[in-house]
Amino acid sequence: MSQNSISCLISEQELQQTICQYGTILTQEYQDKPLLLLGVLSGSFLFLADLCRQIKLPLEIAFIRAKSYLGTQSQGSVQIDYNLTEEQIRTHHILLVEDIVDTGLTLTKLTEKLQSQHPLSLKTITLLDKPARRTVPFQPDYHLFTIEDQFVIGYGLDYDERYRNLPYIGVLH
Ligand code: IMP
Ligand code: MG
Numbered sequence: 001m002s003q004n005s006i007s008c009l010i011s012e013q014e015l016q017q018t019i020c021q022y023g024t025i026l027t028q029e030y031q032d033k034p035l036l037l038l039g040v041l042s043g044s045f046l047f048l049a050d051l052c053r054q055i056k057l058p059l060e061i062a063f064i065r066a067k068s069y070l071g072t073q074s075q076g077s078v079q080i081d082y083n084l085t086e087e088q089i090r091t092h093h094i095l096l097v098e099d100i101v102d103t104g105l106t107l108t109k110l111t112e113k114l115q116s117q118h119p120l121s122l123k124t125i126t127l128l129d130k131p132a133r134r135t136v137p138f139q140p141d142y143h144l145f146t147i148e149d150q151f152v153i154g155y156g157l158d159y160d161e162r163y164r165n166l167p168y169i170g171v172l173h
Pocket of ligand 2: 042099
């Protein structure tokens with residue numbers, strides 16, 4: 001197996017501190033509202049796990065799958081898969097939780113699909129934003145970190161399904 005070197009871009013401590021701050025913001029924002037956190041699989045699983053514990057409200061959690069990536073290249077099309085009922089969507093404020101916004105295609109497609117089913121409200125939060133790579137003009141409602149045009153791994157993000165378990169965001173060399 002080849003040995004790649006990884007440099008740390010965002011430390012575990014920096015991630016946790018910022019997530020804690022956003023937890024406080026979201027706790028205020030969704031006070032007395034039925035909140036559904038909808039994690040985009042698989043990359044958001046650690047971010048969602050840490051974020052949900054910082055939102056001090058009786059929220060619900062579900063996942064949605066959007067496949068658009070092979071290796072490091074976007075394929076340009078998005079396949080959507082979830083098992084929420086129309087009733088669940090119509091009766092909740094949905095916060096879509098994503099690992100990274102790159103071309104913007106995934107969240108554009110997901111928000112279009114969900115909006116068509118009339119949630120009480122729909123917002124998006126992404127851990128990372130890579131605005132230099134946008135091909136569609138998508139703006140997340142919340143982004144915790146803006147990064148340069150580089151391929152990152154760790155804290156849920158993979159390179160061919162590896163490195164998701166790193167506790168920090170790194171760059172692979
Ligand atoms: P978009 O549709 O181009 O915005 O791509 C979003 C998806 O691409 C993310 O949910 C990630 O799964 C994947 N992705 C984009 N950039 C990176 C990266 O730097 N590292 C790992 N995955 C990435
Ligand atoms: Mg993803």
